[in-house]
Amino acid sequence: xxxxxxxxxxxxxxxxxxxxxxxxxxxxxxxxxxxxxxxxxxxxxxxxxxxxxxxxxxxxxxxxxxxxxxxxxxxxxxxxxxxxxxxxxxxxxxxxxxxxxxxxxxxxxxxxxxxxxxxxxxxxxxxxxxxxxxxxxxxxxxxxxxxxxxxxxxxxxxxxxxxxxxxxxxxxxxxxxxxxxxxxxxxxxxxxxxxxxxxxxxxxxxxxxxxxxxxxxxxxxxxxxxxxxxxxxxxxxxxxxxxxxxxxxxxxxxxxxxxxxxxxxxxxxxxxxxxxxxxxxxxxxxxxxxxxxxxxxxxxxxxxxxxxxxxxxxxxxxxxxxxxxxxxxxxxxxxxxxxxxxxxxxxxxxxxxxxxxxxxxxxxxxxxxxxxxxxxxxxxxxxxxxxxxxxxxxxxxxxxxxxxxxxxxxxxxxxxxxxxxxxxxxxxxxxxxxxxxxxxxxxxxxxxxxxxxxxxxxxxxxxxxxxxxxxxxxxxxxxxxxxxxxxxxxxxxxxxxxxxxxxxxxxxxxxxxxxxxxxxxxxxxxxxxxxxxxxxxxxxxxxxxxxxxxxxxxxxxxxxxxxxxxxxxxxxxxxxxxxxxxxxxxxxxxxxxxxx
Numbered sequence: 001x002x003x004x005x006x007x008x009x010x011x012x013x014x015x016x017x018x019x020x021x022x023x024x025x026x027x028x029x030x031x032x033x034x035x036x037x038x039x040x041x042x043x044x045x046x047x048x049x050x051x052x053x054x055x056x057x058x059x060x061x062x063x064x065x066x067x068x069x070x071x072x073x074x075x076x077x078x079x080x081x082x083x084x085x086x087x088x089x090x091x092x093x094x095x096x097x098x099x100x101x102x103x104x105x106x107x108x109x110x111x112x113x114x115x116x117x118x119x120x121x122x123x124x125x126x127x128x129x130x131x132x133x134x135x136x137x138x139x140x141x142x143x144x145x146x147x148x149x150x151x152x153x154x155x156x157x158x159x160x161x162x163x164x165x166x167x168x169x170x171x172x173x174x175x176x177x178x179x180x181x182x183x184x185x186x187x188x189x190x191x192x193x194x195x196x197x198x199x200x201x202x203x204x205x206x207x208x209x210x211x212x213x214x215x216x217x218x219x220x221x222x223x224x225x226x227x228x229x230x231x232x233x234x235x236x237x238x239x240x241x242x243x244x245x246x247x248x249x250x251x252x253x254x255x256x257x258x259x260x261x262x263x264x265x266x267x268x269x270x271x272x273x274x275x276x277x278x279x280x281x282x283x284x285x286x287x288x289x290x291x292x293x294x295x296x297x298x299x300x301x302x303x304x305x306x307x308x309x310x311x312x313x314x315x316x317x318x319x320x321x322x323x324x325x326x327x328x329x330x331x332x333x334x335x336x337x338x339x340x341x342x343x344x345x346x347x348x349x350x351x352x353x354x355x356x357x358x359x360x361x362x363x364x365x366x367x368x369x370x371x372x373x374x375x376x377x378x379x380x381x382x383x384x385x386x387x388x389x390x391x392x393x394x395x396x397x398x399x400x401x402x403x404x405x406x407x408x409x410x411x412x413x414x415x416x417x418x419x420x421x422x423x424x425x426x427x428x429x430x431x432x433x434x435x436x437x438x439x440x441x442x443x444x445x446x447x448x449x450x451x452x453x454x455x456x457x458x459x460x461x462x463x464x465x466x467x468x469x470x471x472x473x474x475x476x477x478x479x480x481x482x483x484x485x486x487x488x489x490x491x492x493x494x495x496x497x498x499x500x501x502x503x504x505x506x507x508x509x510x511x512x513x514x515x516x517x518x519x520x521x522x523x524x525x526x527x528x529x530x531x532x533x534x535x536x537x538x539x540x541x542x543x544x545x546x547x548x549x550x551x552x553x554x555x556x557x558x559x560x561x562x563x564x565x566x567x568x569x570x571x572x573x574x575x576x577x578x579x580x581x582x583x584x585x586x587x588x589x590x591x592x593x594x595x596x
Contacts, residue, residue, distance in 0.1 A: 004078035008088035016072045028057035036400040041117035042099040043067045047547040048588040049540040068095040102398040114398040125183045157251040163189035166285035173564040174291035179248040180572035191256040197245040198238030206321035207345040208234040211455040216378040217561035291557040295502030305478035316499040322349035334499030335361045340459035354469040360434040362453040393566040405440035412441035449533035522592025546571045
């Protein structure tokens with residue numbers, strides 16, 4: 001047995017015995033003084049991180065007995081790095097679930113521990129060895145084909161049968177969650193306002209491609225084909241999502257708008273009003289999930305003179321492409337991903353383009369991001385080493401948010417060195433750069449605020465070369481034919497695009513349910529880092545995402561493709577447990593510190 005294996009097995013034996021002893025202090029003593037225990041559903045029926053021995057002891061005191069974790073094992077050879085840190089994959093069972101763990105051990109104590117519920121015992125996915133037979137090898141009159149059965153189920157859902165879970169939003173998040181629920185036998189229905197699945201991608205500006213590589217973006221159960229490009233076009237993704245709904249046999253209503261929702265306390269259901277192709281329908285799900293991406297309504301700033309502007313003005317979410325603006329003067333307000341993509345598309349089609357940078361932006365070249373940051377976990381090389389999306393997702397999640405900045409900072413420091421000439425050229429062009437407020441780079445900034453960065457796929461060079469003009473400062477007003485900055489700079493304009501981001505997801509609740517419910521839930525996204533757009537206090541997990549909120553039977557699901565895939569598993573397990581009537585005592589329900 002290797003030294004690493006011996007260290008892992010010794011620690012695990014001590015930890016298991018401490019849990020069995022019922023002594024929370026003994027559990028905490030298995031961790032470093034400032035150690036971390038991050039749990040996804042297995043112990044807490046929540047997404048929760050305990051930081052430090054005191055918090056770990058409290059968590060153990062409230063969760064260990066009901067979880068009754070047992071059958072702990074080190075599932076593969078442990079590894080030890082050059083700093084002496086031992087990393088081991090664990091398996092275990094609780095009274096309700098089978099789980100996976102990842103522990104990092106230093107000098108005999110856990111530095112970090114991740115525990116995740118992966119399936120509910122007795123309610124496993126109908127997949128692999130449990131897949132359905134598909135046909136009865138018995139001939140009798142009145143047999144129905146698969147197609148007949150499928151049509152009957154689809155036509156009944158929402159009409160003669162009610163979904164247990166109603167998912168509002170039919171993008172990758174909503175349909176990925178619906179696929180998880182379908183596979184574990186939870187009746188669900190997805191409603192979406194677009195004409196068909198994938199249209200949220202299809203209707204974006206024509207030049208849009210994925211900025212993340214394909215290995216990072218797989219959907220649940222169906223990986224993108226090995227023949228696909230690294231960065232698929234938005235219409236290719238749209239087609240994939242359209243077919244995903246059919247292949248995964250999902251109940252999906254397109255052209256359906258959710259207009260209101262109220263909780264019926266007496267009946268224990270939501271009463272949700274939707275308008276489907278002109279018909280008003282009342283649905284009565286037990287669980288209501290908002291799966292509307294990463295954000296709320298488009299954030300459109302109000303400037304003096306907007307009503308006087310004679311040209312075209314719209315938010316980036318309504319921008320379809322640059323073709324119709326050939327020869328026109330375009331001003332794009334903003335300097336993040338959408339702003340860069342839109343500026344590049346406008347320039348490509350012959351517009352005279354100016355980008356208005358109002359605050360510093362983090363830029364990282366796509367090649368560098370893929371190689372230095374994502375490559376160890378999400379790449380062809382990682383797959384060749386046996387790191388598929390399942391392993392990669394859990395390895396990434398094994399870093400608690402408190403430690404993630406220092407882990408990411410090492411990678412982005414390397415990128416700064418590697419691309420020093422590129423960054424100098426951007427600064428020489430007048431572009432204001434940052435690497436996050438603590439140098440931790442793109443993904444941490446995304447978790448904190450969901451904005452403030454651009455993955456460079458070519459637009460930065462247009463700025464460096466002066467092909468896209470750059471103006472810096474705040475906008476004061478619009479005139480009939482220009483944008484005027486606070487310093488008096490006047491930018492002639494025939495079209496103004498507001499690439500100014502979006503509000504918090506709980507804004508949808510304000511109009512669909514009530515302002516009071518929106519405030520009760522509180523702000524979504526961010527984890528209390530006390531940085532720009534992520535106010536404290538420290539919360540340690542993303543606010544309200546994929547876990548219980550302060551409103552009964554109300555959930556949020558979303559994020560990028562990676563997060564939608566990974567966290568849909570844990571949200572689906574929480575919904576399945578409630579559907580089956582299992583006890584789900586939630587530990588560490590987050591307070592609502594910020595209304596929006």
